[in-house]
Amino acid sequence: MLFESFSNHCLANAIEPFRAANTIARRQLYDWQIFSLDGGTVTSSSGLPVATQSWTAVRPEGTFLFLMPSYGHARFATPRMNQVLRAARKRFSMLAGLDMGAWLLAAAGLLEGRRATIHWDEFNAFAEAFPDVAVVDERFVLEQDLATCGGATTAFELTLELIKRHHSPMFALEVGALFMHGDRQNLHDPIQRMSSDALVRSASTLMRRTIEEPLTIPDLARHLKVDLRSLEEKFRNEMNMTPLAVYKAIRLREARRLVELTQMSIAEIAERCGYRNTSAMTRAYRLEFGEPPRAHRKGA
Incomplete structure (x- = not known):
């Protein structure tokens, strides 16, 4: 109104x-x-x-x-x-x-x-x-x-x-990413005192920027200047998921975007999304979305 x-x-x-x-x-x-x-x-x-x-x-x-x-x-x-x-x-x-x-x-x-x-x-x-x-x-x-x-x-x-x-925290995170919500990162901020929501947004921003060469979760915590236990706890509180599971979901959603909107080969998409080989990404993709990337592209 x-x-x-x-x-x-x-x-x-x-x-x-x-x-x-x-x-x-x-x-x-x-x-x-x-x-x-x-x-x-x-x-x-x-x-x-x-x-x-x-x-x-x-x-x-x-x-x-x-x-x-x-x-x-x-x-x-x-x-x-x-x-x-x-x-x-x-x-x-x-x-x-x-x-x-x-x-x-x-x-x-x-x-x-x-x-x-x-x-x-x-x-x-x-x-x-x-x-x-x-x-x-x-x-x-x-x-x-x-x-x-x-x-x-x-x-x-x-x-x-x-x-x-x-719907779900992961779905809302994906919606927010379309608008670059939380995309500006200032590692000089007192991140350990951030709310769960703010830390998850900072972490997911870093995840999106390192899709092709994923960080380990301990490295992610070091980049964010927060201890690993605190990072995992705040992801559980906010997302009901581990940081590793969210990282994987972000990479796979980027793979889905490239499958739908580009003519890149599946092998190139796998490489761009941080997978060492096409088979590994295809297995993860099928588990996440219910069909392999080639079938998804054909249907789209």
């Missing part, structure tokens, strides 16, 4: 990971509708016009309802909007307030006694306006039926987390 002067950056960051998930899965995992309260063209804060359907035209129910107000958010917290959102709570499994969306959820009485966050520019004003809401200084808050986040980049992180919970 869009509102005048919404953030088109926020809109793209919410939709594009779902689009990428469909691309990677090669089937329609997600679809979406863009609408506003009354329909028609809604213009973003940067002047981008977006055609929307009206609320009454939206299908009766859905999994997520994303609310995307930004500038001028307070004027949208009307009695009519409050009524719409209370009704929407029965129609959607989750309501998600992006950017200033938490303000509308709180105004409708849907965040009382709940944890929530909002764009940091309005953090204090939000806490003062809604004392019954437990306002937290976090990038996003995700619960079973409600979610809130503070802006464009956090919208991307929230969407990735939804994909992770509905």
Whole structure:
């Protein structure tokens, strides 16, 4: 649901990971509708016009309802909007307030006694306006039926987390890689104090950069300046996989990409993906994807 002067950056960051998930899965995992309260063209804060359907035209129910107000958010917290959102709570499994969306959820009485966050520019004003809401200084808050986040980049992180919970950590990591999420690496950062998610992203970035000549896992830990036990523990916490299994999955997904999108020989693909011989890669490929690379290419 869009509102005048919404953030088109926020809109793209919410939709594009779902689009990428469909691309990677090669089937329609997600679809979406863009609408506003009354329909028609809604213009973003940067002047981008977006055609929307009206609320009454939206299908009766859905999994997520994303609310995307930004500038001028307070004027949208009307009695009519409050009524719409209370009704929407029965129609959607989750309501998600992006950017200033938490303000509308709180105004409708849907965040009382709940944890929530909002764009940091309005953090204090939000806490003062809604004392019954437990306002937290976090990038996003995700619960079973409600979610809130503070802006464009956090919208991307929230969407990735939804994909992770509905599919798998490895699948979400693959989606994030399409957008170079976590690709900038600074080994001078105190990596040992990183969250599991941040360390896994740093490690997976290094894995993607060393596909052709894979590192050993102890070498990977040394490059990241973290002890091996801590690395393995954080991968178990975040991915429910070992670093070696994630490394292998990244290499095989690169092999699948080359099988589908290039005319390289299978032998060359094996070499580019760090396998000493074609047979080893073919066996691993069949176990991962259910068919050998040649059959996959023929079907594609």
